[in-house]
Amino acid sequence: MNFQQxxxxxxxxxxxxNLTEVANALFTSxxxxxRQIRELEDELGVVIFERNGKRxxxxxxxxxxxxxxxxxxxxxxxxxxxxxxxxxxQNSGTLTIAATHTQARYALPKAVQSFRTSFPDxxxxxxxxxxxxxxxxxxxxxxxxxxxxxxLSQFPDLVSFPCYRWSHLVVVPDxxxxxxxxxxxxEDLAEFPLITYDVGFTGRGHIDAAxxxxxxxxxxxxTAMDSDVIKQYVTLGLGVGIVASMAFDHGRDKGLRAIEAxxxxxxxxxxxxxxxxxxxxxxxxxxxxxxxPELRRSDIDLALNGAxxx
Numbered sequence: 001m002n003f004q005q006x007x008x009x010x011x012x013x014x015x016x017x018n019l020t021e022v023a024n025a026l027f028t029s030x031x032x033x034x035r036q037i038r039e040l041e042d043e044l045g046v047v048i049f050e051r052n053g054k055r056x057x058x059x060x061x062x063x064x065x066x067x068x069x070x071x072x073x074x075x076x077x078x079x080x081x082x083x084x085x086x087x088x089x090q091n092s093g094t095l096t097i098a099a100t101h102t103q104a105r106y107a108l109p110k111a112v113q114s115f116r117t118s119f120p121d122x123x124x125x126x127x128x129x130x131x132x133x134x135x136x137x138x139x140x141x142x143x144x145x146x147x148x149x150x151x152l153s154q155f156p157d158l159v160s161f162p163c164y165r166w167s168h169l170v171v172v173p174d175x176x177x178x179x180x181x182x183x184x185x186x187e188d189l190a191e192f193p194l195i196t197y198d199v200g201f202t203g204r205g206h207i208d209a210a211x212x213x214x215x216x217x218x219x220x221x222x223t224a225m226d227s228d229v230i231k232q233y234v235t236l237g238l239g240v241g242i243v244a245s246m247a248f249d250h251g252r253d254k255g256l257r258a259i260e261a262x263x264x265x266x267x268x269x270x271x272x273x274x275x276x277x278x279x280x281x282x283x284x285x286x287x288x289x290x291x292x293p294e295l296r297r298s299d300i301d302l303a304l305n306g307a308x309x310x
Contacts, residue, residue, distance in 0.1 A: 001043055003077060004028075006070045008036040009048060013067055014140070017049070017056035025140075071157075075277045078141055092121040095287060098134040098143035099126065100150075101226045102202045103270065106246040107164075108147070111291040118290075119283045130200060130225070138275050144284055145274055147291070149203055152273040159303045160273040163292040167262035168203060169248050171234050171241035174255055178240065184259050186216045193221040193239035195230050202227070202244050203268035210265045231256060244268075277304060 007026055012033070015021040023030045034054075041048050048063035049056045059067060095115075099108060104126055112124060127134075127143060131151035137143035139157055146152055152160040170189065172178050181188050190211075197204040202225075211218050221239050224230050227247035234241040235255055242265075248258045272292060274280065280288075285297050 001040060003074070005036045005040040006074055008033050009040065009067065009070050010074060012037065012049065012056060013059060014136075017058065019056065072277070075275070078278070093281065093283065094123045094125055095145070095281075095284060096125040096127065096137075096143045097145045097147065097287070098137045099128060099147040100131065100134070100201060101128050102244050102247060103147045103149075104128050105227065106244070107270065108291070111287065114290045115283075115287045118286055122283050132200070135273065138273055141275070144278075144280070145272060145287065147270065147272050149268050149270050150200055150205065152271045155273075157276050158273040159276050159300075160271040161288075161292065161295055161300070161303070163270045163272050163295075165267045165269050166203075166245050167267050168207065168242050168265045169245050170259040170261045171231060171243055171248060171253075171256050172259065173235060173237065174257055176240070176257070178259060179257060183263060184261065186211060186214045186218075186264055189240060189242075189264075190216050190218050193219050194242060195222045195224075195233050195239040196220060196242040197227075197230070198223045198225050201225050203265070206266040206268060207242055274300075274304065280304070 004026070008022060011022040011025050012019065015025065019030045019033050022033050026033065037049065037056075044066070046062045046066065047060050048066055050058040050060055050063075097108070108126070112126075115122075116124070127137065129137070131148040134143070134146040134148050135152055135155050135158060138146040139155065146158070147163075152158060170178065170184060178184055178188060178192070196207060199205075199208075204223075222230075222233055224233075227243045230241045230243055231247070231253060233239065242261070245262075248256070250258070272288060272295075274284075274288075280300070285300065288295055288300065289297070
């Protein structure tokens with residue numbers, strides 16, 4: 001039995017039994033993955049996967065139990081590596097943070113700047129993607145910490161913590177007719193083409209839900225992951241923007257005006273997630289507390305070891 005066999009089993013289950021994707025994730029070949037799986041099944045004397053010919057189609061009942069043990073073994077092996085590095089080089093290493101563009105661009109800079117002052121020898125690898133990808137990276141160990149508004153609380157193998165609440169703003173060019181309507185209504189917004197976030201990003205669900213509840217049909221003509229892209233197209237006159245409140249700066253966003261919209265759309269909560277059972281190095285705790293000062297290390301440890309986060 002070896003770790004490559006265990007990783008092959010875990011990745012096969014994670015990647016919907018697609019051995020091509022498993023091979024790419026493990027930097028090996030598809031026949032190599034198949035061989036690792038067969039060898040472990042032969043060694044254990046148990047069939048782990050259901051098959052249709054040579055294609056894996058699911059986990060057998062014994063396989064479901066074995067997968068849980070494999071997950072624990074691999075997490076503890078990674079924890080052992082982290083613990084050894086903690087004791088041999090406590091103030092150096094790499095902290096990998098996966099976040100959406102809005103969080104990376106607007107919410108993280110102050111925390112990163114403060115963290116770098118405390119830990120100048122720690123490299124920060126900042127990865128940006130969609131919430132589902134962020135969750136996958138944290139679950140697989142490719143990222144230590146994930147930060148997003150959408151989705152992170154839906155994964156049982158992640159522990160996620162609420163960090164801060166925020167609302168949306170309506171953004172228009174100087175002189176726009178909406179500036180004369182106070183307070184602005186959903187029906188007012190529906191009179192204009194709208195530009196906002198892609199589905200699944202930066203509180204988009206609350207925007208759609210508000211219009212649906214009011215039975216108002218918005219004309220969303222352009223969507224993007226990036227707040228700056230949304231504001232750029234608003235500047236060009238393509239429509240009215242709906243963006244996260246932290247994405248608008250009155251001094252920097254020349255030619256644009258923000259309209260309060262917290263009465264229109266439900267508040268959003270940005271969450272920070274780590275893998276359940278993971279060993280966090282001291283500097284990871286420090287970063288978490290820089291980003292969300294109300295989170296105490298004892299609460300983080302309690303959640304990591306099995307208690308549910310708030």
